[in-house]
Amino acid sequence: MRSIFLNDEPAAPVELDTRESAASVNAMHGLLLVVTLIVVFGLTMLYSASYNTDGLKYFRNQIIWAAMGGLGGAAAFVIGYRKLASWSLFLMGGVFLLLLIAAFCFPEINGANRWIKIRLPGLVMTLQPSEFAKIAVALFVAKYCSENIRTFNNFLGRRGVLPLVGIAGAVICGILIGRDFGTTALVLTVAVAISVMAGLRWYYLAIPGTLVVLAGLYVVFFDANRLGRVTTFLRPEEMREGGGYQLWNSLLAFGSGGWTGVGFMESRLKQKYLPEQHTDFILSIVGEELGLIGMLGVLALYTFFTWYGLRISMNSRSRLGMLLGCGLTLGITVQAAINIAVVTGSAPTKGMPAAFISYGGSNIMASLIAVGILASIAFDNAYPNYNMQYQNSIRAKLSFLPWFRQYRKRKEEL
Secondary structure, three states: OOOOOOOOOOOOOOOOOOHHHHHHHHHHHHHHHHHHHHHHHHHHHHHHHHHHHHOOHHHHHHHHHHHHHHHHHHHHHHHOHHHHHHOHHHHHHHHHHHHHHHHHHOOOEOOEOOOEEEEEOOEEEEEOHHHHHHHHHHHHHHHHHHHOOOOOOOOOOOOOHHHHHHHHHHHHHHHHHOOOHHHHHHHHHHHHHHHHHHOOOHHHHHHHHHHHHHHHHHHHHOOHHHHHHHHHHHOOOOOOOOOOHHHHHHHHHHHHHOOOOOOOOOOOOOOOOOOOOOOOOHHHHHHHHHHHHHHHHHHHHHHHHHHHHHHHHHOOOOHHHHHHHHHHHHHHHHHHHHHHHHHOOOOOOOOOOOOOOOOOHHHHHHHHHHHHHHHHHHHHHHOOOHHHHHHHHHHHHOOOOHHHHHHHHHHHHO
16 A cells, blocks of 8 residues: 555555554544544634624634644644654744743733734734644653653663653643643643553652642642632532633523524524633534534544554554554544533633634644644554655655755755
8 A cells, every 4th residue: 555645666665564563544534533523624614613792803813823733733744743743842942932921921811921923914923832832742751751661760860760750841831820720730641641651650640649639739839829719619500600601601691502403693692791712612602503402412523533543542653653543643633622621511610722622723623633643653664764755755845946056056066
């Protein structure tokens, strides 16, 4: 079976010689199909959720961001997950710098300093570095654990667990400085999960476990705002005129949707009754307009995404691919699960978008880049070093550019 993407023939592609390789490519096709369906569905529901109040503003911006995310995913696929993992330390440094810039150089929005505003022609983009920190941390932790599998359980030493905790912990603390507590918990969960899959000894989990307990005690005794969120989640009806207003209207949206919903574009709760109806609570509009059947469809798409992502990961030829694929799949799945739990009143209200569906440029771009990395892992299972063929093909097609010819000539002279 030949690669259908290559027009040039710098080297003969490796044939599919095992059942695992064929399964990986099939899983990649399934993953890309599922992600396409989720993104198109998300754009459709975003149009419905925001059109009556904001026109095409959010819909247009989301299409631009989805296109940019698709390009980013394609670039990640061509570069290959191995090369990206080799850059992970530089990516961690860049993300950490952006997190500090967001925390200290830009104004607070909704009680947090997690955004960087970028003005482009015809588009004002709000970049959230913590979304890209998920990918950077997953790349670094997976690479470190796969390369130091025999030594990373040692507490001390250049290749022990201390450098892993120190570097990953610095980026996680950078997210925390911006008061993005939900993403902090999510990134920490992904980092710990990858480490555990690599064989981290259980007693090292005492450190993050202690941090979680301390955070819980802080919420109970010192942070009345977040304690209020928990109590609101437990009794939303009693607080529907105050802190429970958003959750109560979300539950009303689901209740009024019934089995089949009130109809596409016919939501009543989106008419300024349900705040954030196009971002964190967009699934409430799905439940109202498409009913329980529509929500079951969303759950099915997320379930298929998880299945295909784990199938790609477990069929990987390398330990790095397995750890990285599982970490990226887990990150998107847990994010979606938290959002569903929040909008249905099963968990405290937290600003966690629904992956691929909620409005947000950084989230959809980071999610699609993660999909590109998963596709790279799958294709590498069947065509080892395929990315070198792609890169050679791209270089050949760029040879007509004068500056590129000069660059290649200088490189050959060196």
